[in-house]
Structures are given as C-alpha cells and as structure tokens.
Amino acid sequence: MHRRRLLALLVVAAGLMLVAAPEAALAHGIVGREDLPIPKWLFGWAATVVLVVSFVGLAVLWPKPRMERPAQRRIARLPGVLDPLAGAIGVALFAFVVYAGLAGDQTATNNLAPTFIFVLFWVGLAVVSAIFGNVFRALNPWRAIARVVAWVADRASRGGLPSPMPYPAWLGRWPAAIGILAFAWVELAYAGRDDPSNLAVLALVYAAVQFAGMSLYGIERWDRYGDAFGVYFGLLGRISPLRWARDGLYLRRPLSGLTTINVVPGTVALLCVIIGTTSFDGFSGGEAWGEIVGQLTELWRSIGFGQGTALQLASTVGLIAGVLIVAGLYRLGVLGMQSVDPRNCTPTNELAGRFAHSLVPIGLAYVFAHYFSLLAYEGQRAAYLISDPLGSGANVFGTNAVTVDYTWISATQIWYVWVAVLVIGHVAGLVLAHDRALVSFGDSRTATRSQYWMLAVMIAFTSLGLWLLSAANS
Amino acid sequence: MLTLAHAGHWAINLLYVAPLLIAVGVLGFQSMKDRRQLRREGGDVRRPPAEGGQT
Numbered sequence: 434m435h436r437r438r439l440l441a442l443l444v445v446a447a448g449l450m451l452v453a454a455p456e457a458a459l460a461h462g463i464v465g466r467e468d469l470p471i472p473k474w475l476f477g478w479a480a481t482v483v484l485v486v487s488f489v490g491l492a493v494l495w496p497k498p499r500m501e502r503p504a505q506r507r508i509a510r511l512p513g514v515l516d517p518l519a520g521a522i523g524v525a526l527f528a529f530v531v532y533a534g535l536a537g538d539q540t541a542t543n544n545l546a547p548t549f550i551f552v553l554f555w556v557g558l559a560v561v562s563a564i565f566g567n568v569f570r571a572l573n574p575w576r577a578i579a580r581v582v583a584w585v586a587d588r589a590s591r592g593g594l595p596s597p598m599p600y601p602a603w604l605g606r607w608p609a610a611i612g613i614l615a616f617a618w619v620e621l622a623y624a625g626r627d628d629p630s631n632l633a634v635l636a637l638v639y640a641a642v643q644f645a646g647m648s649l650y651g652i653e654r655w656d657r658y659g660d661a662f663g664v665y666f667g668l669l670g671r672i673s674p675l676r677w678a679r680d681g682l683y684l685r686r687p688l689s690g691l692t693t694i695n696v697v698p699g700t701v702a703l704l705c706v707i708i709g710t711t712s713f714d715g716f717s718g719g720e721a722w723g724e725i726v727g728q729l730t731e732l733w734r735s736i737g738f739g740q741g742t743a744l745q746l747a748s749t750v751g752l753i754a755g756v757l758i759v760a761g762l763y764r765l766g767v768l769g770m771q772s773v774d775p776r777n778c779t780p781t782n783e784l785a786g787r788f789a790h791s792l793v794p795i796g797l798a799y800v801f802a803h804y805f806s807l808l809a810y811e812g813q814r815a816a817y818l819i820s821d822p823l824g825s826g827a828n829v830f831g832t833n834a835v836t837v838d839y840t841w842i843s844a845t846q847i848w849y850v851w852v853a854v855l856v857i858g859h860v861a862g863l864v865l866a867h868d869r870a871l872v873s874f875g876d877s878r879t880a881t882r883s884q885y886w887m888l889a890v891m892i893a894f895t896s897l898g899l900w901l902l903s904a905a906n907s
Numbered sequence: 908m909l910t911l912a913h914a915g916h917w918a919i920n921l922l923y924v925a926p927l928l929i930a931v932g933v934l935g936f937q938s939m940k941d942r943r944q945l946r947r948e949g950g951d952v953r954r955p956p957a958e959g960g961q962t
Contacts, residue, residue: 474922481926773938882941885934892930900923 468845473903480856480895487860488888491867492881498871503689507681520577527574534633538824544629545822548814556804559669563797566677567670573663575643579652597651605698610706612661617710622748624741668793688861691793696786704792705760711799713755715901762893769886787873791866795894798858802851813837855898859891
C-alpha cells in the first residue's frame with residue numbers, strides 16, 4: 434500500500450509540475466491560428482464526457498466478451514511472388530534513402546532521407562499499418578536481405594547451417610522498446626538529427642544490429658520481438674481489419690487483432706515509450722520546457738560537459754521522464770484495478786500485461802494526432818523530393834518545382850482532427866480494456882468496477898494529449 | 908527555480924486537469940460505495956494473506 438501511495442504521489446507531483454509550468458507555445462509543424470467556437474480547454478471537458486458516456490454504454494450494452502476470440506475469413510489468395518517482390522521494393526527504398534543521405538545535399542529539406550525517415554516512414558507508415566495491416570513485414574528490408582542470405586547460405590552449406598539460439602524469454606520486446614527509445618532520442622535529442630549523412634549512417638548501424646539479432650535468434654523470431662520497427666508497425670497493424678498471411682489476406686473485426694498479442698516482457702515498456710516520447714515531443718516545444726532545459730543544461734555544464742552535450746543530456750532526461758510519467762499513470766490504473774476485487778490475487782505485472790493491448794490505439798492516437806500537421810505539411814515535400822532526392826537539381830518526374838502548401842488545411846480543421854483522433858483512440862482503448870476485464874474478472878459488475886481506474890487513466894491521457902496539442906498554437 | 912507564469916496561464920492549465928480531478932473524485936467515491944455494498948452482501952473484501960512472506 435505504501436508503494437502505491439508513493440507512486441500516486443510521484444505521478445500527481447509530476448502532473449502538477451507540468452500544469453504549474455507556463456503554457457507551452459509550440460509543437461510539431463507550422464500551424465496557423467485557430468478560429469474555434471469554444472475555448473480549447475472545453476474540448477478536454479467534452480472529450481471526458483464522451484469517455485464517460487462510452488464507459489457507461491459499455492457497462493450496460495457490452496455484458497459479454499466479443500473480441501477475445503477474433504473470427505477472420507480469407508478474402509483473397511496472395512500470389513507467392515508478392516512477398517519477395519515487396520521485400521525487393523523495401524531493400525531498394527532502404528538503399529536509395531541511405532544513398533541519398535550519404536551522397537545528396539546535406540540540407541535537410543533538400544534531401545530525401547530526413548523527410549522519408551521522420552515523416553513518411555515513422556508517421557505515414559504507422560497510419561498505413563493501422564488501416565491496411567502490417568504491410569511493413571513484407572517491405573522490411575533487413576528481413577528481406579536476411580532471408581536471401583539465409584537461403585543462399587543454406588544452399589551453399591547443403592542444409593548444414595546451425596539452428597538459431599533459443600530466444601531468451603526475459604528479453605521479450607525489450608530490444609524493440611530500446612530501439613524505439615533510441616529512434617525517439619535521435620529525433621528529439623540528438624544534435625545531428627538534421628544532417629542527412631548522420632541519418633544514413635544510423636540507418637546502416639540499425640540494419641547491422643538487426644542482422645546480428647536475426648543471425649543469433651532466427652529471422653522471424655527477431656522480426657516479431659527484437660526489430661523495433663517490425664514490432665512497432667506489427668502492433669499498429671493489429672488495429673486494422675486486414676491481416677496479411679502467407680496463404681492469403683484475411684478480414685477480421687477492427688481492433689480484434691490486438692487481443693491476441695503475446696504479452697512478453699518489454700511489451701508494456703514499448704507502449705509507454707511510444708506514448709511517453711510523443712508526449713515529450715509536444716512538451717519540449719513549449720515555454721515550460723524552455724525554462725527547464727535551461728536549468729538542466731546548466732547542471733550538466735557544471736559537471737563539465739560542453740554546451741552541445743549538456744543540451745542533449747538535458748533532452749535525454751526529459752525524454753526518459755516523459756516515458757516514466759506515462760508508465761506511472763498506467764501503473765496507477767492497474768493498481769486501482771487490482772484494488773477493486775481483493776479476492777483476485779493476480780500479480781500487478783501480469784495484470785498490467787493483460788491490459789497492455791488497450792494502450793496500442795492510444796499510442797497510435799498520440800502519434801497520429803501529434804504528428805498530423807507534420808504529415809500534412811512536411812509530407813508534401815515528398816512531391817518534389819521524389820523528383821530531386823539528392824537536392825542536385827534533377828527533375829525525374831517533373832515535380833521538383835512543387836512547394837509546400839500551408840493553406841490546404843486550416844488550423845481549425847487540424848485542431849478538430851487532433852481532438853477526434855485522441856477521443857477515438859481512447860474510446861477504442863476503453864472498449865479493449867472493458868472486453869478484457871469481462872474475461873479477467875468473470876462477471877460484468879466486477880469487470881465494470883475494475884475499469885473505473887482505467888477510465889481515469891484514459892481521461893488522464895486524453896487531457897494530457899489535448900493540453901500538449903493545445904500548446905501548438907497558443 | 909522554475910519561473911512560473913502568470914495566474915492566467917495557471918488557471919487555463921488547471922482547466923485541462925479539472926475533468927480528471929472530478930472523474931477521480933467521483934470514481935473514488937463510487938468505488939468506496941461499491942466496497943461497502945460488497946461488504947453488506949457478505950463478500951470477503953479482505954485480501955487473503957500472502958503465502959511465504961513477501962510476494
């Protein structure tokens with residue numbers, strides 16, 4: 434009980450510190466001033482009402498689990514050539530982006546690599562995965578290369594290749610969680626993130642780590658648990674009603690793919706990393722962080738670090754703090770859930786794992802809402818970068834004169850998209866958590882009571898998300 | 908020390924937290940009522956003793 438109170442106090446204190454800080458001023462992207470009919474904070478209240486009404490609706494109208502045994506039916510056969518073809522496309526794209534990063538103009542906006550990696554790949558492919566399923570699995574360049582190498586080596590050794598080592602159970606999805614944290618660090622803390630050649634080198638390093646993991650533990654197992662992007666897009670792809678398999682394309686109920694996630698160690702951490710780092714990205718653009726980062730930087734400098742390193746270390750501290758606050762909030766929800774039925778002695782970690790899948794739509798909502806303006810505006814750079822990927826003045830497709838149109842969607846419309854995405858993501862999380870509670874707690878009444886605290890967590894995440902986004906144009 | 912903004916900024920930020928605080932208050936109260944009701948209905952709300960000391 435003492436530990437619970439301490440955790441609650443820590444999370445509440447962190448939240449109050451954020452609230453006490455001056456309102457943040459800028460998040461991702463360039464957004465104009467909104468013309469909203471009501472104050473922004475009132476959207477937070479409205480979102481809370483939607484969540485509470487959804488919670489009551491679920492309690493009354495959803496008395497039996499419906500998502501746990503997902504039915505699916507095959508809607509199409511897939512030609513055998515599709516997988517290697519997609520793999521070849523993935524390898525070609527990877528090679529070209531790395532080449533552009535190394536050989537092209539080193540100005541970020543004139544080079545394909547930064548836009549491709551941070552906008553099209555990280556944000557665009559996340560949205561594509563949630564709609565069309567885990568297409569990255571087929572496109573995954575390091576998986577494709579590893580499969581070809583394994584096939585050739587197997588032929589050359591006449592089937593004498595040693596079997597991969599068993600994947601350690603304790604390792605779970607920890608490599609993926611660390612990989613996503615490292616990617617977020619490059620995006621948000623690393624001073625050389627705008628340098629295309631740095632990004633290209635990091636992409637090659639990442640590929641080398643994947644090859645090492647695949648050679649040790651097997652291609653498919655590493656792809657499922659160790660490859661940060663394979664796991665990230667794989668989790669988001671489970672939101673989709675489409676499932677790609679070797680023998681065909683399957684249709685299932687949206688979100689139902691999430692109920693079959695194998696919750697191994699590191700899964701909750703990975704989801705907290707996704708939500709926490711995105712939250713930090715929003716927070717770091719504001720005045721409040723401006724104050725904090727100055728003091729943190731001074732602290733690191735007083736220890737003896739240079740200005741640049743001190744700034745990166747300060748951002749690293751903020752990034753990790755963001756992840757820990759999100760993890761703390763989720764932990765509080767789970768502890769609350771545990772306290773509802775004292776006869777249920779499920780260990781906290783196991784309960785946290787059982788409900789981890791409800792964080793996936795929230796993670797997507799955070800990523801999409803937060804980076805929507807980035808995708809909407811910076812994504813347009815792809816139009817001229819496909820014609821001139823190296824910034825050399827080429828005009829392969831005749832589109833190198835295209836400019837970014839900042840007027841095609843207004844700031845007001847962007848705000849409505851943010852609110853809608855956050856609310857839909859959290860309602861989806863509530864649905865998944867409620868359905869799982871019906872299985873975990875047996876009867877509908879106890880299940881509903883157990884979800885009081887998950888509802889509070891959802892409201893906390895929604896309020897936090899809207900607060901961070903509201904800072905975008907204040 | 909962190910420089911704090913004007914009271915106006917504080918108030919606006921608190922308005923984002925208010926729904927959460929209200930929800931936690933209401934849910935906490937409801938949770939307490941549920942526990943009392945469970946006790947009245949004869950349910951054993953005590954946590955069973957842990958086996959073998961710390962868990």
